[in-house]
Amino acid sequence: MEFEGIRAIVTGGASGIGAATTAHLTRRGAKVAVLDLNPEAASEAALSIRCDVADDASVRAAVERVAREFGGIDVVVNNAGIGAQGTVADNDDAEWQRVLDVNVIGAVRVSRAALPHLRQSPAAAIVNTSSIAATAGLPARALYAATKGAIRALTLSMAADHVREGIRVNCVNPGTADTPWINRLLSQADDPVAERAALEARQPHGRLVTPEEVAAAVAYLASPLAGSTTGTELAVDGGMQAV
Numbered sequence: 523m524e525f526e527g528i529r530a531i532v533t534g535g536a537s538g539i540g541a542a543t544t545a546h547l548t549r550r551g552a553k554v555a556v557l558d559l560n561p562e563a564a565s566e567a568a569l570s571i572r573c574d575v576a577d578d579a580s581v582r583a584a585v586e587r588v589a590r591e592f593g594g595i596d597v598v599v600n601n602a603g604i605g606a607q608g609t610v611a612d613n614d615d616a617e618w619q620r621v622l623d624v625n626v627i628g629a630v631r632v633s634r635a636a637l638p639h640l641r642q643s644p645a646a647a648i649v650n651t652s653s654i655a656a657t658a659g660l661p662a663r664a665l666y667a668a669t670k671g672a673i674r675a676l677t678l679s680m681a682a683d684h685v686r687e688g689i690r691v692n693c694v695n696p697g698t699a700d701t702p703w704i705n706r707l708l709s710q711a712d713d714p715v716a717e718r719a720a721l722e723a724r725q726p727h728g729r730l731v732t733p734e735e736v737a738a739a740v741a742y743l744a745s746p747l748a749g750s751t752t753g754t755e756l757a758v759d760g761g762m763q764a765v
């Protein structure tokens with residue numbers, strides 16, 4: 523199997539894109555550890571650990587536990603993330619810091635803790651999670667878009683810094699994906715069914731992206747087949763960025 527012998531961490535792997543990624547990697551032979559605020563929901567993982575990526579001590583303890591229990595770490599998928607709505611007029615410093623702490627520094631903390639282990643791996647890869655919000659100029663997404671733009675820049679810098687250590691770093695840019703996150707947002711609308719139809723109609727390919735489609739892109743970037751690919755981003759957005 524494609525991921526036989528691969529030991530992976532998926533942050534935020536208990537829901538949505540992270541859960542689909544955990545399932546995809548597990549079914550292809552990987553041992554996956556999910557690090558999540560809500561680990562009991564991680565059904566297909568070999569190991570589920572309660573971890574807050576906004577807390578460095580929590581991250582370091584979780585990553586060391588994975589390395590101990592799995593005997594090493596080959597792949598890190600930095601997927602945990604939270605949303606934010608509004609223009610720069612709407613969010614105060616505390617809100618900026620809260621979302622940056624999870625979406626940007628969270629990926630930094632997990633990568634930093636995993637680097638010593640990835641250096642020992644013959645198949646080391648980090649896959650970060652950006653978003654269409656970083657490339658498409660969506661209205662009222664300033665804070666969220668800034669965090670996802672930072673992930674694109676971080677990916678490129680980390681790719682350059684670690685390529686000679688044999689560690690590849692890439693990112694995926696999902697479009698609007700059919701996950702519990704999006705369904706939570708839709709449920710707040712006056713008419714969730716109409717809102718969903720309108721959202722689907724705004725996608726160039728006429729539907730939401732599936733979590734499995736994003737998981738397949740993550741898996742490609744994490745796999746030895748992408749052994750010469752680093753510092754790149756892969757859009758899984760139904761053509762949103764192209765139009």
Ligand code: NAD
Binds near residue numbers: 533558655
């Ligand atoms: P989701 O809300 O369904 O799942 C997110 C998971 O992350 C949850 O299990 C949650 O418990 C976990 N999490 C949140 N904060 C955490 C923290 N501090 N520490 C550890 N775990 C934490 O979300 P999703 O839609 O699957 O999104 C996953 C990733 O994809 C996010 O980074 C998001 O920004 C990105 N993304 C999503 C979409 C979309 O339309 N759904 C589009 C583009 C990018």
